[in-house]
Amino acid sequence: STLMRSSAASDVYKRQQVIDIICRIPYGKVVTYKDIADQIARSRGLQRMSAQAVGGAVGWNPICIIIPCHRVVSATGNLTGYAGGIAKKVRLLEIENHLVSEFKIKKNEEKSYLI
Helix, strand or coil: CHHHHHHHHHHHHHHHHHHHHHHCCCCCCCEEHHHHHHHHHHHHCCCCCCHHHHHHHHHHCCCCCCCCHHHEECCCCEECCCCCCHHHHHHHHHHCCCCHHHCEECHHHHHHHHC
16 A cells, blocks of 8 residues: 555656656757656666656646647657647647658557548
């Protein structure tokens, strides 16, 4: 039970760190999940942190338009995982003057983008 509370508290702390970093991404800029993971690992004195763990924390974001998680992309340039749908992520990046053609849309996400 104590271990579960400790794990839950750690998850909340990790999510908060991720959200804090996302809130500091300037308008018109993007960072990768790996960039965020590396920044958190350095701040905690760890060798590394999983970019996938960062993705889980980003996906938790309940207020996507205020906490700009659309500015987070994969290290390979894929536009993935936006709660509002990939089409909205693309549009928000376009509004911020990104050339969306520089990013890739995964095949399983492409269908929702084209609708």
